[in-house]
Amino acid sequence: MRLLIVEDDALIADGLVRAMRAAGHAVDHAPDGVTADDALRQYPYSLVILDLGLPKLDGIEVLKRLRQRDSSVPVLVLTARDALTDRIAGLDAGADDYLVKPFDLPEFEARVRALLRRRQTSIAGRIRIGDLIVDATGRSAYFGDIRVELSSREFGVLETLARRAGRVVSKDQLLEALTGWDEDVGTNAIEVYVHRLRRKLEPASVQIRTLRGLGYLIEKAGVDGA
Numbered sequence: 300m301r302l303l304i305v306e307d308d309a310l311i312a313d314g315l316v317r318a319m320r321a322a323g324h325a326v327d328h329a330p331d332g333v334t335a336d337d338a339l340r341q342y343p344y345s346l347v348i349l350d351l352g353l354p355k356l357d358g359i360e361v362l363k364r365l366r367q368r369d370s371s372v373p374v375l376v377l378t379a380r381d382a383l384t385d386r387i388a389g390l391d392a393g394a395d396d397y398l399v400k401p402f403d404l405p406e407f408e409a410r411v412r413a414l415l416r417r418r419q420t421s422i423a424g425r426i427r428i429g430d431l432i433v434d435a436t437g438r439s440a441y442f443g444d445i446r447v448e449l450s451s452r453e454f455g456v457l458e459t460l461a462r463r464a465g466r467v468v469s470k471d472q473l474l475e476a477l478t479g480w481d482e483d484v485g486t487n488a489i490e491v492y493v494h495r496l497r498r499k500l501e502p503a504s505v506q507i508r509t510l511r512g513l514g515y516l517i518e519k520a521g522v523d524g525a
Contacts, residue, residue: 300345301327301343301475302324302325302411303326303329303346305361307350307352319411324345325477330354331353332358333356339364339372346415347372347375348375348411352380359388362389363392365393374393374394374396375397376389378397395417396414426461429505430505431500431503438451440454442502442504449496452492453492460517468516470489470514471486473489473514473515474489504521506518
């Protein structure tokens with residue numbers, strides 16, 4: 300899943316980016332409100348972690364603009380503003396959760412997991428293709444009683460393909476879902492992940508097709524045109 304961390308304190312931002320990448324997420328970092336607003340207009344995120352006291356554009360304004368565009372992406376507000384009126388303002392502007400600085404990293408990680416679980420449940424946590432089940436909430440895949448052992452990036456590719464089962468997904472779309480702005484991953488890496496997935500999914504009744512010049516498509520094995 301791809302996350303956006305909006306935080307102007309470089310030390311805090313670095314710690315949060317490292318923690319979220321260690322948890323298997325693709326992460327972008329915006330150091331100010333204007334950069335965050337631009338990113339939220341361009342990219343689909345699974346979660347936004349938003350500081351309120353931002354340069355250039357206040358976090359509350361970033362949040363209001365996001366909700367005015369009818370975006371339902373969950374937002375976890377991180378802020379040193381601990382007054383009740385500030386918490387109410389953040390929630391009224393569209394925040395899903397609120398964490399006051401300083402905070403413990405384990406609590407932050409637990410809140411992130413809770414928001415992501417809630418979002419995955421609302422957009423169908425399990426996806427079935429043939430006898431393959433992709434569990435987005437549990438970040439696992441299995442067929443029958445067999446669990447498919449996948450790396451974080453392999454699962455990311457599989458989940459992105461599964462959510463668009465029967466439709467073509469380009470390499471650029473896969474890269475966008477898997478990597479942050481400052482991560483140097485090329486399209487050749489996508490080919491490697493797809494190759495590994497095909498090998499690991501051989502016993503299941505699914506296939507990942509390559510449409511030359513277009514991208515990849517996952518579907519139940521034996522579909523006409525395969």
